[in-house]
Amino acid sequence: MSRENQFDVIIIGTGAGGGTLAHHLAPSGKRILILERGDYVAREKDNWNSKVVNVDAKYNTKELWRDADGKELHPHTNYYVGGNTKFYGAALFRLRRNDFGEIRHHGGISPAWPISYDELEPYYAQAENLYQVHGNRGEDPTEPPAGKAYPWPAVSHEARIQHLADDFRAAGLNPFHTPLGVMLDEKNPRLSPCIRCNTCDGFPCLVHAKSDAQVLCVDPALQYPNVTLLTSALVKRLETDSAGREVRGVIVERNGVPETYSGSIVVVSCGAINSAALLLRSANDRHPNGLANSSDVVGRHYMGHTNSVLMAISKCPNPTIFQKTLSVNDFYFGSKDFEYPMGHISFVGKLDAITLRTGAPAIAPGFTLELMAKHSLDFWLTSEDLPDPNNRVAINRDGEIVLTYAPNNLKAHDQLKEHLQRAMKQNTCSIHGHECHQGLFARNLYVGQRIPLAGVAHQNGTIRFGRDPKTSALDINCKAHDLDNLYVVDGSFFPSSAAVNPGLTIMANALRVGDHLLQRLRVPIAEYAANGSKSTVAQLAGG
């Protein structure tokens, strides 16, 4: 292999895990190759077109997977520089401190993590800084302890959401400002990169003001001459030495042509489903069940949360533009009448009639879809799903991904819906009183894309980390137990899914693993720090 194709570190995937790690390692001076199967998202007016994004699904992959019955599955996922962070809603939560311990749920046990919240805390703080999280500490009763304030003030509520926050508070709840990664400067709107628009959650940001992994991590990393990015570079297989202890070859198909690269360290970060698929496809004589899979856990314990979109229709209109500012965690760990954890309540971006048509909800009496969209508060409910070894990613004979998933812990989600329903009934308005609230209507998010599973946006758990090589594939540094130079830093490593969005935990963990790699590569701290100050991130962050 030519010297040109040999690197110190190869990172596969540029999302929340891979992009963040690339940024962290860039000042090390080590030769780093980033391989990304997608290209950059084109900057075009379609970025903010609801029909193009939500109905035509222009930016979703056209790849086909299969469900357990062999039926076609159109995954709601995106292959671009920045990964799914290009499209995410940028609600950037820390897991709760108790989420790191074992928790008894109505549907079973959520297992403990092999590291504690306190070990991840400094990296959460770094990740919040890097991704410019806007929030207010002290409002959320389940919030874990934090050493620092959020780097930016919370994004304010618009009038209708403020009204709801006041109503919830009057009903004894503790609504709080959702921590958000949008580069909004409300004090200085003329210069604010973010314009607070209605096409954020699920859309790429046309003005590059969303805190995504491309804008804040990959592009700044590429300012370093030691970092190379290859786009449209699909990694097909990893090959090992004859002893099976080291990854020696990374086999890539780039523009239809096969290429081979090698790295002293190889980091897989393709997203929880594709990373498991890559390891399974890389089976060889030494690793007959797939790479790093002597435990037989690779691909198993797939989790993706139980998520619902519930529209609360009121007689009063909801003219909110940017709706994702409010969350409620009062039922996260249980309530007086249901002692098990239920989950997290927040918002999706404001739904419009075009988007509603793709997953038509039951129509509220006397309303059209247009009217419903104008009058709805569009809640996003997330409950923890538990790691079941039979919920898994596998590869069929044709090399296609097969995703098997039976939902679990559903009683918790039903209870969460019921608790929200009760809280909404206590809402009043000065014109209609309690009659203002017409009820909750479920919207099936995925009817338009014909996805029979719950969707894969929050995918995690398929290559779990742990201390015991018999029950986990990765050690606590996210290095494969079975190999000396293979790491995984995307959402695969989660032993349990908790019930808040996974993005910030993936970012924080990538920074933690990044520190381990800097030590392993013996990067002198002084040199690293001096190089780091050249980073453009400080300017981008307005720091």
Ligand SMILES: Cc1cc2nc3c(=O)[nH]c(=O)nc-3n(C[C@H](O)[C@H](O)[C@H](O)COP(=O)(O)OP(=O)(O)OC[C@H]3O[C@@H](n4cnc5c(N)ncnc54)[C@H](O)[C@@H]3O)c2cc1C
């Ligand atoms: C619409 C939407 C809204 C969301 N909202 C939120 C939110 O508000 N808050 C939150 O925390 N999370 C949210 N998420 C989830 C969040 O985006 C993911 O948890 C996060 O991006 C996962 O990071 P990752 O590194 O595991 O994978 P990804 O971000 O998916 O990155 C994986 C990368 O690997 C590349 N890749 C895959 N296979 C290969 C291969 N074989 N070779 C080369 N490259 C490959 C992919 O193209 C991709 O770039 C949302 C997701 C979606 C889709």
Ligand code: SF4
């Ligand atoms: S301008 Fe702001 S609200 Fe609009 S997509 Fe970009 S980050 Fe989101």
